[in-house]
Amino acid sequence: MIFPLENMKKRQYSPRLAVVYYFRASTRCAFSPFVVQRNTLYVEILVGGAVCYEGNTYRRGTVFCHAAGDMTLHDFPKNQPYRVLLLLFENYDRKKWNLPHIGQWRHLASLDSFVHDALEDFHLKTDPELLAEYLFTSLRQNLLVVPDITVDRRAELAREIFVVRDKLEHLDEDINWQEFSLVRAGYSPVYLRTFFKEQFNIPPYQYRLRYRIQTACKLLVESTLSIREISEKTRFRNLETFYRAFKKQTGTTPAQYRRKNSSHQ
Structure with a gap:
Protein backbone atom coordinates (compact mmCIF):
# COMPACT_ATOMS: atom_id res chain seq x y z
CA MET A 1 0.00 0.00 0.00
CA ILE A 2 1.27 3.45 -0.95
CA PHE A 3 -0.02 6.51 0.86
CA PRO A 4 -0.67 9.54 -1.41
CA LEU A 5 1.47 12.39 -0.19
CA GLU A 6 -1.34 14.93 -0.45
CA ASN A 7 -3.42 12.86 2.02
CA MET A 8 -0.73 12.72 4.67
CA LYS A 9 -0.91 14.80 7.84
CA LYS A 10 2.03 15.85 9.95
CA ARG A 11 2.18 13.65 13.01
CA GLN A 12 5.89 14.23 13.64
CA TYR A 13 6.62 10.78 14.95
CA SER A 14 8.79 9.55 12.05
CA PRO A 15 12.58 9.84 11.95
CA ARG A 16 13.94 12.92 10.17
CA LEU A 17 14.54 12.44 6.43
CA ALA A 18 18.05 13.44 5.33
CA VAL A 19 18.61 11.96 1.87
CA VAL A 20 16.71 10.31 -0.98
CA TYR A 21 19.02 9.03 -3.71
CA TYR A 22 19.05 6.58 -6.61
CA PHE A 23 22.30 4.57 -6.69
CA ARG A 24 23.59 2.39 -9.51
CA ALA A 25 26.59 0.18 -8.66
CA SER A 26 29.47 0.47 -11.08
CA THR A 27 31.45 -2.39 -12.59
CA ARG A 28 34.31 -0.04 -13.48
CA CYS A 29 35.37 1.25 -10.08
CA ALA A 30 35.63 -0.35 -6.66
CA PHE A 31 33.79 0.99 -3.63
CA SER A 32 33.59 -0.14 -0.05
CA PRO A 33 30.71 -0.69 2.36
CA PHE A 34 30.51 1.29 5.57
CA VAL A 35 29.09 0.75 9.03
CA VAL A 36 25.89 2.68 9.78
CA GLN A 37 26.19 5.12 12.65
CA ARG A 38 24.11 5.34 15.80
CA ASN A 39 20.54 6.72 15.56
CA THR A 40 20.61 6.39 11.78
CA LEU A 41 18.42 4.30 9.46
CA TYR A 42 19.97 3.64 6.07
CA VAL A 43 17.39 2.00 3.79
CA GLU A 44 18.41 0.35 0.51
CA ILE A 45 15.49 -0.83 -1.63
CA LEU A 46 16.69 -3.11 -4.42
CA VAL A 47 15.15 -1.94 -7.69
CA GLY A 48 17.16 -4.02 -10.15
CA GLY A 49 20.20 -6.27 -10.57
CA ALA A 50 21.34 -8.49 -7.72
CA VAL A 51 23.15 -8.12 -4.39
CA CYS A 52 25.36 -10.52 -2.44
CA TYR A 53 24.96 -9.92 1.28
CA GLU A 54 26.00 -12.09 4.23
CA GLY A 55 26.21 -15.25 2.14
CA ASN A 56 22.93 -14.81 0.26
CA THR A 57 21.94 -13.34 -3.10
CA TYR A 58 19.00 -10.93 -3.23
CA ARG A 59 17.07 -9.42 -6.15
CA ARG A 60 14.45 -6.81 -6.98
CA GLY A 61 12.09 -5.91 -4.17
CA THR A 62 14.44 -6.76 -1.29
CA VAL A 63 14.55 -4.03 1.35
CA PHE A 64 17.61 -3.59 3.58
CA CYS A 65 17.02 -1.51 6.71
CA HIS A 66 20.51 -0.87 8.08
CA ALA A 67 20.68 0.53 11.60
CA ALA A 68 23.60 1.17 13.95
CA GLY A 69 26.40 -1.35 13.42
CA ASP A 70 24.99 -2.85 10.20
CA MET A 71 27.11 -2.96 7.04
CA THR A 72 25.77 -1.39 3.85
CA LEU A 73 25.58 -3.15 0.48
CA HIS A 74 28.71 -3.65 -1.55
CA ASP A 75 28.99 -6.90 -3.53
CA PHE A 76 27.06 -8.16 -6.52
CA PRO A 77 27.30 -11.12 -8.92
CA LYS A 78 29.51 -10.61 -11.95
CA ASN A 79 27.82 -8.47 -14.64
CA GLN A 80 24.71 -7.94 -12.47
CA PRO A 81 25.31 -4.54 -10.81
CA TYR A 82 22.51 -3.62 -8.47
CA ARG A 83 20.33 -0.49 -8.43
CA VAL A 84 18.79 0.79 -5.22
CA LEU A 85 16.71 3.63 -3.84
CA LEU A 86 18.53 5.00 -0.79
CA LEU A 87 16.57 6.56 2.05
CA LEU A 88 18.58 8.04 4.91
CA PHE A 89 16.72 8.81 8.13
CA GLU A 90 18.18 10.45 11.21
CA ASN A 91 16.96 10.31 14.82
CA TYR A 92 16.00 6.67 14.30
CA ASP A 93 15.11 4.75 17.46
CA ARG A 94 15.67 1.06 16.72
CA LYS A 95 13.84 -0.06 19.86
CA LYS A 96 10.80 2.04 19.05
CA TRP A 97 10.28 1.06 15.40
CA ASN A 98 12.23 -2.21 15.18
CA LEU A 99 12.23 -2.64 11.39
CA PRO A 100 13.64 -5.97 10.16
CA HIS A 101 17.16 -5.77 8.80
CA ILE A 102 16.16 -7.56 5.58
CA GLY A 103 12.63 -7.65 4.20
CA GLN A 104 10.65 -7.74 0.97
CA TRP A 105 8.48 -5.06 -0.67
CA ARG A 106 4.92 -6.32 -0.39
CA HIS A 107 3.59 -5.32 -3.84
CA LEU A 108 6.31 -5.24 -6.51
CA ALA A 109 3.92 -3.61 -8.98
CA SER A 110 3.90 -0.47 -6.82
CA LEU A 111 7.68 -0.29 -6.31
CA ASP A 112 8.59 1.78 -9.38
CA SER A 113 5.93 4.41 -8.68
CA PHE A 114 7.12 4.66 -5.06
CA VAL A 115 10.71 5.16 -6.22
CA HIS A 116 9.64 7.83 -8.73
CA ASP A 117 7.50 9.71 -6.21
CA ALA A 118 10.19 9.59 -3.52
CA LEU A 119 12.88 11.03 -5.81
CA GLU A 120 10.63 13.65 -7.36
CA ASP A 121 9.19 14.92 -4.09
CA PHE A 122 12.59 15.07 -2.42
CA HIS A 123 14.20 17.03 -5.25
CA LEU A 124 11.20 19.37 -5.48
CA LYS A 125 11.87 20.13 -1.81
CA THR A 126 8.45 19.02 -0.60
CA ASP A 127 7.81 19.74 3.07
CA PRO A 128 10.50 17.53 4.72
CA GLU A 129 8.37 16.49 7.70
CA LEU A 130 5.46 15.54 5.48
CA LEU A 131 7.72 13.65 3.07
CA ALA A 132 9.45 11.81 5.92
CA GLU A 133 6.04 10.75 7.24
CA TYR A 134 4.95 9.56 3.80
CA LEU A 135 8.13 7.60 3.03
CA PHE A 136 8.51 6.04 6.46
CA THR A 137 4.84 5.05 6.70
CA SER A 138 4.92 3.57 3.17
CA LEU A 139 8.07 1.66 4.06
CA ARG A 140 6.59 0.18 7.22
CA GLN A 141 3.30 -0.79 5.57
CA ASN A 142 4.98 -2.44 2.57
CA LEU A 143 7.73 -4.31 4.39
CA LEU A 144 7.40 -8.08 4.64
CA VAL A 145 9.83 -10.01 6.81
CA VAL A 146 12.10 -12.46 4.95
CA PRO A 147 12.37 -15.86 6.72
CA ASP A 148 15.62 -16.16 8.65
CA ILE A 149 17.90 -18.64 6.89
CA ILE A 202 43.39 -14.77 10.48
CA PRO A 203 42.25 -13.20 7.17
CA PRO A 204 42.48 -15.41 4.03
CA TYR A 205 45.31 -13.36 2.49
CA GLN A 206 47.41 -13.63 5.66
CA TYR A 207 46.61 -17.34 5.93
CA ARG A 208 47.88 -17.96 2.41
CA LEU A 209 50.98 -15.84 3.00
CA ARG A 210 51.76 -17.68 6.23
CA TYR A 211 51.31 -21.02 4.48
CA ARG A 212 53.69 -19.93 1.69
CA ILE A 213 56.35 -18.93 4.23
CA GLN A 214 55.91 -22.20 6.12
CA THR A 215 56.36 -24.09 2.84
CA ALA A 216 59.45 -22.03 2.08
CA CYS A 217 60.91 -22.85 5.52
CA LYS A 218 60.38 -26.55 4.89
CA LEU A 219 62.04 -26.36 1.48
CA LEU A 220 64.99 -24.42 2.86
CA VAL A 221 65.60 -27.15 5.44
CA GLU A 222 64.74 -30.29 3.47
CA SER A 223 65.79 -29.48 -0.11
CA THR A 224 68.79 -28.25 -2.05
CA LEU A 225 66.73 -25.84 -4.16
CA SER A 226 68.20 -22.37 -4.49
CA ILE A 227 66.52 -19.51 -2.65
CA ARG A 228 65.37 -18.09 -5.97
CA GLU A 229 63.80 -21.44 -6.91
CA ILE A 230 62.03 -21.62 -3.55
CA SER A 231 60.77 -18.08 -4.05
CA GLU A 232 59.27 -19.05 -7.40
CA LYS A 233 57.86 -22.32 -6.08
CA THR A 234 56.02 -20.52 -3.28
CA ARG A 235 54.53 -18.05 -5.79
CA PHE A 236 56.33 -14.84 -4.87
CA ARG A 237 56.49 -12.12 -7.50
CA ASN A 238 60.25 -11.68 -7.22
CA LEU A 239 63.16 -12.43 -4.92
CA GLU A 240 63.00 -9.07 -3.16
CA THR A 241 59.34 -9.55 -2.24
CA PHE A 242 60.12 -13.05 -0.95
CA TYR A 243 63.00 -11.81 1.23
CA ARG A 244 60.89 -9.01 2.69
CA ALA A 245 57.90 -11.26 3.48
CA PHE A 246 60.09 -14.05 4.85
CA LYS A 247 61.97 -11.76 7.24
CA LYS A 248 58.76 -10.14 8.43
CA GLN A 249 57.25 -13.56 9.25
CA THR A 250 60.33 -15.27 10.72
CA GLY A 251 62.59 -12.45 11.90
CA THR A 252 65.45 -13.73 9.76
CA THR A 253 66.48 -13.96 6.10
CA PRO A 254 66.03 -17.16 4.04
CA ALA A 255 69.81 -17.64 3.88
CA GLN A 256 70.20 -17.26 7.66
CA TYR A 257 67.29 -19.62 8.27
CA ARG A 258 68.87 -22.26 6.01
CA ARG A 259 72.28 -21.96 7.65
CA LYS A 260 70.76 -22.36 11.10
CA ASN A 261 68.37 -25.23 10.38
CA SER A 262 69.48 -27.12 7.29
CA SER A 263 71.49 -30.33 7.24
CA HIS A 264 72.44 -29.56 3.61
CA GLN A 265 75.55 -27.50 4.26
Missing part, protein backbone atom coordinates in the same frame (compact mmCIF):
# COMPACT_ATOMS: atom_id res chain seq x y z
CA THR A 150 21.10 -17.33 8.42
CA VAL A 151 21.57 -20.31 10.75
CA ASP A 152 21.34 -22.86 7.94
CA ARG A 153 23.58 -20.80 5.67
CA ARG A 154 26.22 -20.39 8.38
CA ALA A 155 26.19 -24.14 9.05
CA GLU A 156 26.70 -24.74 5.35
CA LEU A 157 29.45 -22.14 5.20
CA ALA A 158 31.18 -23.65 8.23
CA ARG A 159 31.60 -26.83 6.18
CA GLU A 160 32.62 -25.02 3.02
CA ILE A 161 35.19 -22.83 4.74
CA PHE A 162 37.54 -25.80 5.02
CA VAL A 163 37.31 -26.20 1.25
CA VAL A 164 38.34 -22.56 1.01
CA ARG A 165 41.29 -23.21 3.32
CA ASP A 166 42.46 -26.12 1.19
CA LYS A 167 42.17 -23.93 -1.89
CA LEU A 168 44.42 -21.32 -0.31
CA GLU A 169 47.04 -24.02 0.25
CA HIS A 170 47.20 -24.89 -3.47
CA LEU A 171 50.29 -22.88 -4.35
CA ASP A 172 50.30 -24.03 -7.98
CA GLU A 173 47.66 -21.45 -8.87
CA ASP A 174 46.83 -17.86 -8.04
CA ILE A 175 43.43 -16.94 -6.62
CA ASN A 176 41.18 -14.15 -7.82
CA TRP A 177 39.38 -13.69 -4.48
CA GLN A 178 36.45 -11.78 -5.97
CA GLU A 179 35.77 -14.42 -8.61
CA PHE A 180 36.46 -17.34 -6.29
CA SER A 181 34.08 -16.05 -3.61
CA LEU A 182 31.12 -15.30 -5.86
CA VAL A 183 31.45 -17.94 -8.57
CA ARG A 184 33.10 -20.94 -6.96
CA ALA A 185 32.17 -20.58 -3.29
CA GLY A 186 28.87 -18.76 -3.82
CA TYR A 187 29.35 -16.07 -1.16
CA SER A 188 30.18 -12.38 -1.20
CA PRO A 189 33.93 -11.66 -0.84
CA VAL A 190 33.44 -9.48 2.23
CA TYR A 191 31.23 -12.04 4.01
CA LEU A 192 33.48 -14.98 3.12
CA ARG A 193 36.57 -13.10 4.32
CA THR A 194 34.86 -12.19 7.60
CA PHE A 195 33.66 -15.73 8.25
CA PHE A 196 37.08 -17.19 7.40
CA LYS A 197 38.67 -14.88 9.97
CA GLU A 198 36.09 -15.97 12.57
CA GLN A 199 37.03 -19.61 12.01
CA PHE A 200 40.83 -19.34 11.80
CA ASN A 201 41.59 -16.02 13.56
